[in-house]
Amino acid sequence: MAGLEDLYREIILDHYRNPRNRGELEVPPAVQAVGFNPLCGDEVIIYVEVSDGVITDVSTGGQGCSISQSSASMMSTAVKGRRVAEVRRLVRAFKHMMSIHGTGIGGTGDDLDDDGDGGNGAAEVKLGDLEALRGVVKFPVRIKCATLSWNTLVQALDETFA
Amino acid sequence: MSDRLGTGARGDFPLLGREMRGRPIVYLDSAASSQKPRSVLDAMTNYYETINANVHRGAYEIAAEATEAMETARAEVARFVNAPSADEIVFTKNVTEAINLVARSWGGANLGPGDAVVITEMEHHANIVPWHIMADQLGFELRWIGVGADGQLDLGNLDRLLDGAKLLGVTAMSNVLGTLNPVRRLADAAHGAGALVLVDAAQYVPHLPTDVQALGADFLGFTGHKMCGPTGIGVLWAKAELLEAMPPFLGGGEMILDVRKDGFLPNRIPHKFEAGTPPIAEIVGLGAAVRYLDGLGMDRVREHEVSLTAYALRTLEERYGSDLAVHGPAEPACRGGVLSMSFRDIHPHDLSQVLDDRGVCVRAGHHCAKPLMRHLGVPATTRASLYVYNDTSDVDSLADALGAAGDFFAR
Structure with missing residues (x-):
């Protein structure tokens, strides 16, 4: 049985207490998407502004537990200023990490690994601080908390290019 | 209080013999689903x-x-x-x-x-x-x-x-x-x-x-x-x-x-x-x-739960005062043994995670009552609920675990 320290790493609690890129962006030019976790009622709002294939700004709102809020905060710092194609690879790598042995234990059919490489292509992507969320996998009911903002980011990107 | 209720009833329920991480399981989620006696x-x-x-x-x-x-x-x-x-x-x-x-x-x-x-x-x-x-x-x-x-x-x-x-x-x-x-x-x-x-x-x-x-x-x-x-x-x-x-x-x-x-x-x-x-x-x-x-007798079940709810409300108030809010009526005779709590600024999901670490089973979430959650102005609550097999020791374990959660997130 994993201990609480595996889940609540210091960097996670830091992002929870001091969330980065918190707030709203003007829509348009930004696009807004809302994600729900029906299990616990958490809601996350992601604003994303894309220009010339680059995420020029991102902002997060909503309410949730330390895992969902810190994951949103870390996600925002990880994607801001990066190319959309690169971000989509990062999302795949993150979701791959959030599945036990890459088999998608938390998978619900909304798995984003749709490039047919079984997540292998994601292995080269550097996750950096996001590695701190790896311990969440040991607590399967919390995986959805960690992936909520990432799924919502993808919704916002899909809408941007719809 | 009937001796067939509380501690006296625990032996009727095989699952309650389980240990969680070296401690007897503390099951406080009967409002979601109760445990089953051997006879069933x-x-x-x-x-x-x-x-x-x-x-x-x-x-x-x-x-x-x-x-x-x-x-x-x-x-x-x-x-x-x-x-x-x-x-x-x-x-x-x-x-x-x-x-x-x-x-x-x-x-x-x-x-x-x-x-x-x-x-x-x-x-x-x-x-x-x-x-x-x-x-x-x-x-x-x-x-x-x-x-x-x-x-x-x-x-x-x-x-x-x-x-x-x-x-x-x-x-x-x-x-x-x-x-x-x-x-x-x-x-x-x-x-x-x-x-x-x-x-x-x-x-x-x-x-x-x-x-x-x-x-x-x-x-x-x-x-x-x-x-x-x-x-x-x-x-x-x-x-x-x-x-x-x-x-x-x-x-x-x-x-x-x-x-x-x-x-x-x-x-x-x-x-x-x-x-x-x-x-x-x-x-x-x-x-x-x-x-x-x-x-067991349903009159006695009700008496047991009123008494245990009163104990829980009193214990939580004594230990945590205004740091802990129990939503709903304050008078045990006007309510059932469902205690939906908001504890400091700890999100219910995080709170229940620490409680689970100590073998205390509670429900965190919106409890399939989102219009009520919006009325209360909270995204979710942590809910402990009491039943025939619970006794004051379960309430004490809950109160101790809340203290541990408070310490953990105050780091």
Whole structure:
């Protein structure tokens, strides 16, 4: 049985207490998407502004537990200023990490690994601080908390290019 | 307090013998689903091992025994809630199906544009969404009784809300606040206005002596798995004349007297509403659950829970004061043993995670009551709920675990 320290790493609690890129962006030019976790009622709002294939700004709102809020905060710092194609690879790598042995234990059919490489292509992507969320996998009911903002980011990107 | 309740009852429930991380499990989530006594598990196993066969068909001995076991359970359930007749007990999957049955069958035949259904802001989604669905289809109006600051229904404008209404749907006990609603008073008001009354008794029947006639209900739903019985079996009780007049809900085997190429003749009640092979073992298990609760005595169950709820409210107040809010009525006699808590600024998901680390099982979330959560202004709560096998040591473990969570997140 994993201990609480595996889940609540210091960097996670830091992002929870001091969330980065918190707030709203003007829509348009930004696009807004809302994600729900029906299990616990958490809601996350992601604003994303894309220009010339680059995420020029991102902002997060909503309410949730330390895992969902810190994951949103870390996600925002990880994607801001990066190319959309690169971000989509990062999302795949993150979701791959959030599945036990890459088999998608938390998978619900909304798995984003749709490039047919079984997540292998994601292995080269550097996750950096996001590695701190790896311990969440040991607590399967919390995986959805960690992936909520990432799924919502993808919704916002899909809408941007719809 | 009866010695058969609390610590005395624990030995009846095999699961409560489990240890979690070296400590005895502290199960405080009975409002979601109760644990099952050995007698219920034995009744179901015995059914499968000795009389398993399909019911209401087959001339052989064990088929007759299976039918007898099922119908005996129906009679026991009827007696448990003081229903005038076992024919008024319709077996469903759960309360959700019971309410959907009423919404589809009675609602479909009786509601239309210009009509209204009144429900309350503290309903479980099971008594909200079926009405949303049918309102979209049939064009009737859905009206809401609000919740006051004290966790009680705001009945100030009840007469206006009931004016022109055809049905009032209300929970007998809130699964979030623990509020015991004045069902009889509401039923009298509704009947005075010409409306029928549907009672969601999911949290009531397991915890208080229930008399459907004294409550003044027309429809009342409850579920087995919250009252020491198995999952997959619930009950809709309704007055016979209503069931007789209602069109069938699901169609299939069992619910017919005759089927021709040009139509069908429905079976008599309650079978008219029980299409297909029923969950026979679960019905037998529910019968055993009712016998178990009768053995404890529902008056004593209620006394035990009032006393334990009072202890819990007092303990939490003494230990955490204003750092911890328990939503709902403050007076134990006005509420059930459901304690929905907000603790400092710790999110319920995080709080329940630390509690789980200490073997304390509570529910975190919106409890399928999002309109009520919005009224309370919280995204979720952490809910501890008490039942026959809980005692003061469980409450102490909860209080200790809350302290540990407070320390953990204060780092």
